[in-house]
Amino acid sequence: MLPLGFWFNAAPPLWLRVNKRTTNRENYRLQLAAALLEAEPGEHPQSLRLMSSANIIDLPGYADGDFAVQDHTSMLAASALAPQPGQRILDLCSAPGGKTTHLAELMDNRGQIVACDIDAKRLDTVMSLAKRLKLTIIERSCFLKPRIRPPARLMPRSSMCRAATPACSADGPRCAGGSNPASSNTSSACKRGCCSPPSSASGPAARSSIPRAASSRTRTSGSSTASARP
Numbered sequence: 338m339l340p341l342g343f344w345f346n347a348a349p350p351l352w353l354r355v356n357k358r359t360t361n362r363e364n365y366r367l368q369l370a371a372a373l374l375e376a377e378p379g380e381h382p383q384s385l386r387l388m389s390s391a392n393i394i395d396l397p398g399y400a401d402g403d404f405a406v407q408d409h410t411s412m413l414a415a416s417a418l419a420p421q422p423g424q425r426i427l428d429l430c431s432a433p434g435g436k437t438t439h440l441a442e443l444m445d446n447r448g449q450i451v452a453c454d455i456d457a458k459r460l461d462t463v464m465s466l467a468k469r470l471k472l473t474i475i476e477r478s479c480f481l482k483p484r485i486r487p488p489a490r491l492m493p494r495s496s497m498c499r500a501a502t503p504a505c506s507a508d509g510p511r512c513a514g515g516s517n518p519a520s521s522n523t524s525s526a527c528k529r530g531c532c533s534p535p536s537s538a539s540g541p542a543a544r545s546s547i548p549r550a551a552s553s554r555t556r557t558s559g560s561s562t563a564s565a566r567p
Contacts, residue, residue, distance in 0.1 A: 351387040352379065353396075354407040354435075356470055358442055365404065368397040381412040383442075402470040407435040415439035422447035431477075432459030434466040441472040450475045 353376070355362045362378060366385055369376045374396070375388040386409070393399065393406060415436050420426060422445045431437045431452035441450055452475050454460050460477045467475045 350409075351390065352407060352409045352412075353385045353387065353404045354381075354412055354439060355383045355385060355404050356402055356442060357383055358446065359401060359471070360398065360403050365398065368403075372397050379409045381409060381416065384409050384412055400469075405435060405438060405466060405470060407439065411435055412439060415443055420444045420448075425449045425451075427451045427453065429453050431463050432456065434463035437463055437475060438466050438470050438472055441467065441474050442470070444474065446472055446474055448474055452477045 353365075355365045360368075362383060362385060366376050366378070369385070369387075374391060376385040377388065378384060379386055385404075396404070398404060416439075418440065420440050420443050424444065425448060426440055426444075428437050428440070428450055432454040434452070437450060437452050444450075452460060452463050454463075463475065464477055467473075
């Protein structure tokens with residue numbers, strides 16, 4: 338227990354996500370070394386861990402958008418989604434913007450990301466970070482509240498839409514309209530109409546690519562009834 342106590346008392350490691358649109362990890366590590374700052378690469382190919390404390394705005398390449406501060410585990414979320422250039426992504430819990438801007442980088446700044454949050458001031462942080470990283474495909478156009486649908490122009494027109502609702506975000510259930518934390522954030526968002534096509538749409542092209550909850554079938558007296566889980 339004693340080592341665990343010391344671990345909690347220690348300052349958390351400072352991780353940087355290198356902006357692969359402006360530089361690469363090794364080149365940026367050399368920039369840090371030139372400034373007498375040691376950094377070691379992490380498991381994620383864009384990650385660097387600073388070995389000493391530093392003032393973020395004084396780091397090399399800050400104004401040029403060469404990096405963003407993001408925890409290593411958070412970097413894995415956007416990579417797991419594997420977004421592609423040209424896709425449209427609805428990020429239901431965008432602030433403060435680490436995962437949102439990472440998605441934009443992985444999409445090579447091509448496509449559209451709709452950044453949502455119930456607090457407009459928190460979205461200011463998202464847009465400020467996007468501006469510094471020179472990412473232009475992020476749009477702050479949806480403030481999620483219970484029983485309020487996004488503007489019709491933001492509703493997906495094809496199966497290229499995805500919803501990014503990071504499970505590791507403490508604001509996830511709140512942003513998705515106060516859903517039960519034990520339930521799927523994505524499913525809750527779909528119930529709110531944030532990622533489903535208008536009810537009048539039909540056909541394969543109108544269906545969203547967001548995974549639906551699995552359905553179970555029970556057979557009774559020779560007949561079958563289907564029940565969908567919420």
